[in-house]
Amino acid sequence: MSARGSPLARKTLSTPHVRAPFRNNFACPPLNCGQMRPVAARDMILNIGDTVRPGVVQAVRGPGVAAAIVAALIITGLYVGREIFVPIALAILLSFVLSPPVDRLERWRVPRSAAVPIVVVGAFVLIFALGSLIASQVTQLAEGLPGYQQTMQDKISSLRSFTSVGPLERAASVLQDLGKELNKPEASVETPRTAPQPDQAKPLLVEVRAPPPTALENVASLISPLLQPLATVGVVLIFVVFILFQREDLRNRLIKLAGANDLQATTSAIDDAAGRLSGLFLSQLGLNTAFGIVIGLGLWVIGVPSAVLWGILAGIMRFVPYIGAFIAAFFPLTLAIAVDPGWSMLAWTAGLIIITEMTVGHAIEPMLFGRSSGLSPFAVVVSATFWTALWGPIGLVLATPMTVCLVVLGHHVESLKFFDILLGDRPALSPPENFYQRMLANDPGEAVEMAEEYLKERTLSEYYEEVALKGLKLAHNDLKRDRLPAVRLAAIRDSVIELIDDLADEDDDARKGDTNDAEAEAAIEASVPMPELPFVIREGLPAAWQAEYPVLCVAERTDLDEAAALILTQILSKHGLGARVAKKEDVSSSGIFRLDGEGVALVCISALDDGSPAYTRHVVRKLRRKMPQANILVCYWMAENLAITKDSIKADALATRLSTAAKYCLDLAQPRGETSEDGAPARDVVLRVAG
Template identity: 45%
Template sequence: MADAPTSPPSGASSAATPSAGPPNRAASLTRGLAAAGAPGSGMEMLQGALLVMAVLYFGQELLVPLVLAVLLSFVLAPVVRGLRRVAIPRPVAVVVTVLLACAIFLGIGALVGRQASLLAENLPTYQATIGQKLSGLQSAGGLLDRVSGAVQAMGRGIGNEGEAPAKASPTSRTEAPAPIPVEVHAPDPTAMEMLRRVAEPLIGPLATAGIVVILVIFILLYREDLRDRLIRLAGARDLHRTMAAMDDAAYRLSRFFLAQTGMNTAFGLLISGALWLIGVPNPLLWGFVAALMRFVPFIGVFVTVTGPILMALAVDPGWTMLVWVLVLFGVSELLMGQVFEPLVFGHSTGLSPIAVIAAATFWTWLWGPIGLLLAVPLTVCLVVLGRHVERLEFLEVMLGDQPPLDPEETFYQRALAGDASALAEQAERCLKEKPLAEYLDAVALPALRLAQADAVHGTLQPERREALVRSVELLVEDLEEEEDPEPAAGEPPPPPLPAAWHAPGAVLCLHGRGPFDALAASMLAQVLARRGFGVQTGGPAAEVAPKLMVLCLLEGGSSSATARYLLRRARRRMPGVPAIALAWTPTGGNDGDGALARALRAEAEAGPLQLAISLVEALDLAAEAAGTATPAVATPVAPPEPPPPLGLAAAPA
């Protein structure tokens, strides 16, 4: 089995950042979301699942030691690697590491056994103390007395209903002869029988432990050979993908087990020391239970806290010790779950919380308590398998922690459903990390591009389109109250704009004839207004001469001829006004290879025109124009009435 690499391999995530997800599906111009790597047919999937479950269930005695040995090899491999670095031969390093692990396990077992024997000796005393404390709660007329009396009365009533009234008979008055007691005494067991009774319960666990130790030794000794054989079985022809999958699995499992073992050991020591200070008997035993139960997801904490609570009730005649125990476990679990484990683990396992619950339930049903301990690492293996095997990608979709949809797809789905509140929540999360213009370029406009592709192909129903437009308009209104995140330390604030550019209508935002170009123009207007520009959308105001006009188009909505006509028409109505053409493309890059970008670039020969393919670019160009602009000398034509929006004008045939 391959060792965990010292640095994250290509494709493996670090402990503080999520693992690399699937490629961006929203970059496609079409909207076909195919099922993620589903098997050939439902019947084949059912047959395969039943066969695997049968093998796992009936091969439990063989598979459990093998799985334990593999997982222990992940934990011990870094120790072997460290000994190898100091020029110790591999066989010696493996034997020393395994012997050291066995010594640690035996020492912990002996210590825990001693603590358990002391607990068993004092159980009668603890039982009497708990009984006295509970009897003190049962005061006359108390709640416990009333509940107990009601239960007893109900039981007597049910018993009396099932009994028939006994009738007196003459023979019943005659006393029956007293029964003669009979006692059966078994012969005293022989020495061999006593030995057999003691050895039988120990043979199974000792045999399993011996098999695990032998398997761990051989896995650590021949890990390269085992890796080569697994590569041969998995696919030697696709060596790169096979190695990536194995390195990813080794890195994730090794990191997870090392981190969890260290964290759980520290947690157990902390609990032991705190319980010793509080005065709870057998603190080492409860610390070991706390460390072991940390491997069990969700229900381990309830098993851990039960023993110390009972001990607190049995030792302390009052309630002070019980309160301290509850405070200890409440604070420690909160810190471990919300502070330390997220810092150490992050998303290294790659499992969703629902997958952890489902995995714990399944493996416990299949293999019992040992399956509960192995649920998380076994499910991690399935997620890694789904990440690298195309036909098993559904495993990663079902069990992994990566979002099933990209942010722009989530935006599109929420907008189609008319869920403006969900759009606002998504925007709030994104705006904590990036400015408004970057969020709109990365999420909102790609979502509108997906909707536009559906509208062009005729698959977007009118009612869905209306719901989408209404939801996005509400989102744009809500975003007016949101603030951009604070700039990084040392980053200078943007320079202030000249006073003339703050006047309403200083920048005119026009939109094309695409189905969602008007929403794009609204978003650009909001970005410019946040920067301090005075913005007017639609058509120019009669009393204001704009200093800059911006034509907003989404690639694929308006045709090239329509875009060029709208730009020429705007120039005729506002001669001498600088123009910016925003031809937003799905990539958001700087290549400008879209049809609209090429058509509008050709129009730059007829007059001053700057091309932008993202909101961030358009904002930078507008700020540049404001910083270098001179007072306008051309007198714009002011018609007696405001002209209609240019995006709604009819284009020539």
């Protein structure tokens, strides 16, 4: 008997593989000689002691988690250490306000050792005088409040009678009485009470009186509420003095922290930030002081009690934009209701506050320092809520100045850039990025609104060149990097077509309006004014240009090229030159035969891709064979490859901007007899400019 046929061998071979001591953990058939099996990463055991558990995903700790932990620690530290950080924040803000007076004294040859004490002592004397004035006003108000109680009760009664609904109110009262009757508990049988015994002793009333406070305790009770404010003032005073004395040393340390690799850029950024903050806070201090004086005088004339107190409060609360004036207006409006038996004082008070705030906020403030504080309205509300939750009422006053500091530093320091993006009032996206994003979202309506704001100051061709074509270039760059699916191109083209249709009634001429839209202002600041394009009259054109559409704009490859061609077509049409668009399929090997070239005097090839001049030469050759009578202009929109010339692609002219392409087309259509200022034929001059 062979070994293979023995009972022991049959028993061994019949045992399943999974019951072997070294069983197959991967539930796969055993390998033959020379075979290899790929092992998934989840099945790999990197170390001998590692245990692989299927279905368990290891948590990945990225930079976002670390940043969240750091932010949580910082916020916790600010809350726990508010007794320390509040004086430091006050000292830093006061140093920004007091630095210009110190600099002025130093320019007058006053040494810093004398200039700093003079300015600091003067500032704190004003602060203490203001505090004593507030205390006296609060005392007078507290003494007069009981006299206003009856007036308030009368007005509440009049309001209640005015808002009563007669039968409905009586019906509600009846229903309430019925509900009370239904909910009344049933009468219970009272147990008889035991009559007091005549000889039972009554309890004695014992009164415990504390000993009268000593003179030292009276002094301590008076001083204890003032200890914390005085300590805070002392800490602020010390920090302000040291900051003003050590400004240069602190600046150098901040430069070292921000980055010493580029001292010139860092120094200019720090100096610019410090100068801007000092000027902003000093201007706001003066403006808010004037605002408080006007409010105080107006309330005094109207007859509102403690007018000086409400003027001071209005000046302080106006450091909180958008909502500070409304918070400060609550108290004088309430007093106006309580003092006057009628409603005239309330109306005069509300009118005073509204007119003054509108005048200062919308007329004087923009004239003095531009777009307010540089914060978005959302950032103001969020910062006010955040700092008030951390530090209480003082945090509400400090919220805007501290947030302005963060935004200015974020504008200059790269590592703090996110503060400028999140909290600043500058548009987060550039105008071309915003245009591209709206096209991706298939929402050309918002792009049209921004275009209409832009067109209040600039021409239509400038908008197309500085915003629309640059936005299409961004889309093309994403397409080259495989970040934009090709199926989205048609949707972007359709959105651009809708945008062009909505702007069809706009003229391409100079504007003298003014826009207040932040995104439109950013686009205007970034754009370069274009020279005015000429207008042509069809009847005065040469015979070759008398056709209805003498210009044919051809899309080279993609739907984005077609969208750019449509833009050029509209600009030419607005200047009197008819143009039409041929799709990319019309220049293919089969579509070129169906392309209608009748009456075409100029062919414009629209291309956003300037990286394939060989393909452009191929398209130019096909178009020349189809329309030998036509000139050919290649438009490489926003070209980055400056080595390409019109000779290298066998074209008559090459343009990279909308203004150059439109000017070439319009000048080429003019009669050849016209000359330019230097006596050269107009066509030759344009060819040199376009090239």
